[in-house]
Amino acid sequence: MDDDLRESEVVMKKLRIDPENSEAAALAEFAGNFKGKRVLEVGCGNGRVTKLFAPMAAFVHAIDPDQQDILAAQADLPPQLRHKIRFEATSIEALAVESPFEAVLMSWSL
């Protein structure tokens, strides 16, 4: 068995989620105008989608009612995004905000 084949078998053993980056491309097209805006993300889960659009936003308040998901999202947050994302375990009904948002993203949550 040559090295290339051995390497491809190692790759095959991993789960691959959206390797075509279709979701990121759709977000770039539909949420491109999030650039520089204050964004509320509803149903952020473990922060998978948050990390896709947060780099272009000015600030992101990401909420999900699942405390475990929020802890996972906080733990997995890249250092360069920490200053602009606030994760909170809450529901949209219980959310208290001081000022309105310029944009809202519902991430697989409606």
Place this chain on the structure above:
Amino acid sequence: MVHALEIIHSLLEPAGILVDIHPSSDPPPIEVRLGHRYDLAGWLKETDDYIEYTQADQAIEAVLRRGLFALQQKGTFTFNTYAPSLAELREHLAETWQDALIDDQVAGRVEQLLQSPEIDKEVVLREVVQISRLRSLRLGKTGRA
């Protein structure tokens, strides 16, 4: 769901943007890739038969009709998950999509296809996902935009 969209409308600045991402109500196909060939094994089931996604479509239509939002753009994309085995796909679904169900008939077909001598093979779940961008409209005294 309409109530959630009403709350979101109240949290948005006038002319603010709402982007919604939710799966299509059509069950996603499960395929097995054998090299360059894809064989359909069946469809993923959900305990509530995808009713929530139809309700999400209806909720968006309702707030558009009521003039809370105006639709700016709508489209779809395909969200693919590739798993090296049926067991790993099931494990992934158990973590991320608890209502999902691969029934015995589909599972049997997947296992049968995976018995192929082809080395380069995996299980593929294809979800069609809807994405919409809506603009918030200010309500007048009548409650209409």
